[in-house]
Amino acid sequence: MKINLLFTGKTKIPYIDQGVSDYFKRLKHYIPIEIIIIPDLKNTKKLSEKEIKKKEGENILKVLPVSNFIILLDEKGKEYGSVDFSGFINTKLNEGKDLCFVIGGAYGFSETVYRKANAKISLSKLTFSHQMIRMIIAEQLYRAFTILRNEPYHHA
Amino acid sequence: MKINLLFTGKTKIPYIDQGVSDYFKRLKHYIPIEIIIIPDLKNTKKLSEKEIKKKEGENILKVLPVSNFIILLDEKGKEYGSVDFSGFINTKLNEGKDLCFVIGGAYGFSETVYRKANAKISLSKLTFSHQMIRMIIAEQLYRAFTILRNEPYHHA
Numbered sequence: 001m002k003i004n005l006l007f008t009g010k011t012k013i014p015y016i017d018q019g020v021s022d023y024f025k026r027l028k029h030y031i032p033i034e035i036i037i038i039p040d041l042k043n044t045k046k047l048s049e050k051e052i053k054k055k056e057g058e059n060i061l062k063v064l065p066v067s068n069f070i071i072l073l074d075e076k077g078k079e080y081g082s083v084d085f086s087g088f089i090n091t092k093l094n095e096g097k098d099l100c101f102v103i104g105g106a107y108g109f110s111e112t113v114y115r116k117a118n119a120k121i122s123l124s125k126l127t128f129s130h131q132m133i134r135m136i137i138a139e140q141l142y143r144a145f146t147i148l149r150n151e152p153y154h155h156a
Numbered sequence: 157m158k159i160n161l162l163f164t165g166k167t168k169i170p171y172i173d174q175g176v177s178d179y180f181k182r183l184k185h186y187i188p189i190e191i192i193i194i195p196d197l198k199n200t201k202k203l204s205e206k207e208i209k210k211k212e213g214e215n216i217l218k219v220l221p222v223s224n225f226i227i228l229l230d231e232k233g234k235e236y237g238s239v240d241f242s243g244f245i246n247t248k249l250n251e252g253k254d255l256c257f258v259i260g261g262a263y264g265f266s267e268t269v270y271r272k273a274n275a276k277i278s279l280s281k282l283t284f285s286h287q288m289i290r291m292i293i294a295e296q297l298y299r300a301f302t303i304l305r306n307e308p309y310h311h312a
Contacts, residue, residue, distance in 0.1 A: 015174035124280035
């Protein structure tokens with residue numbers, strides 16, 4: 001069993017990158033985990049939002065581990081509390097599934113990506129930047145495993 | 157009009173500190189803003205959670221700007237979307253109020269602090285660490301002002 005995190009575009013903000021790396025290191029104690037980065041599109045200035053989503057979607061589909069249980073982080077998704085979220089992860093892992101959490105680009109997902117999703121999860125009613133979402137999901141995954149193992153949450 | 161952010165304890169995680177500083181700098185273009193840090197308690201190992209909350213609460217009350225509209229970030233609070241959150245801030249500022257957002261320590265707020273609150277806001281159904289919440293509220297305040305000014309959101 002394994003968790004894949006698929007990020008659309010490089011993490012450009014240094015403190016987000018550090019935060020993701022920190023939680024990534026902690027998570028590796030619990031489960032194999034891999035971050036897959038979709039390369040940034042080039043020459044996006046002439047593209048509409050829809051065209052950007054479409055091209056990003058094509059690039060996501062090229063590398064999406066389709067045998068995984070695919071979870072999009074999406075504002076239209078289901079909202080969980082942290083305990084329920086840990087239960088959700090536990091259930092899926094117990095079913096023998098690898099999980100792939102997908103974070104889209106600044107404008108969200110194309111329809112083709114939505115069609116590949118097994119679940120959609122929303123982290124909040126608030127809109128977070130797609131960079132912040134990386135750190136938040138990493139923290140929530142770490143928190144989920146501390147809950148499942150009944151271990152104290154280490155804040156730093 | 158001004159926004160105060162009251163944090164319980166120093167920000168101990170360097171990347172969180174950098175994130176807060178980043179959004180703080182951006183926010184200053186829109187509104188005067190100040191971060192007030194409640195000093196960390198000493199010798200907490202012998203204290204129960206309740207005692208820690210009580211002592212932290214006493215320290216919060218010493219510096220709480222009581223003339224402000226006091227908003228606790230609390231899991232029992234109201235959840236907003238980002239647009240509604242910007243509307244909430246706008247309404248309060250238009251009423252001529254300074255706003256003080258208060259983030260508690262690891263165990264939350266004491267009853268005495270709850271009694272001083274004018275509003276409670278929850279950032280998510282998920283539980284975030286009180287360190288992460290600092291960065292998330294800073295980002296949401298920045299986002300709120302970009303929404304109110306109808307300006308593009310700058311991701312980095």
